[in-house]
Amino acid sequence: RCALCGKIKFTIYINDMEEQKMQETITDLQIRLVFQEDSLETINLTVVRQQSEIEVMKREIVRLKELVEDIRESRGSEDGAVELPPHY
Numbered sequence: 001r002c003a004l005c006g007k008i009k010f011t012i013y014i015n016d017m018e019e020q021k022m023q024e025t026i027t028d029l030q031i032r033l034v035f036q037e038d039s040l041e042t043i044n045l046t047v048v049r050q051q052s053e054i055e056v057m058k059r060e061i062v063r064l065k066e067l068v069e070d071i072r073e074s075r076g077s078e079d080g081a082v083e084l085p086p087h088y
Contacts, residue, residue: 014022
């Protein structure tokens with residue numbers, strides 16, 4: 001028992017083999033963590049790049065819709081339908 005607080009003290013004895021095994025396990029976990037952090041950073045950069053590309057594509061879709069509408073209006077089509085050429 002501890003002389004100051006009265007709590008029971010436990011002492012764990014680890015032999016050299018167990019200590020070496022624990023160190024190897026800790027090292028393995030640290031290596032895995034580094035790889036996971038690297039993978040997470042790569043995924044994050046990919047998501048940011050893809051989001052930027054999606055925004056560009058959305059703007060292009062809006063632009064193309066406006067272009068199609070302008071073409072429909074310039075043809076004078078009353079119902080907005082685009083007539084297919086005769087060879088269709």
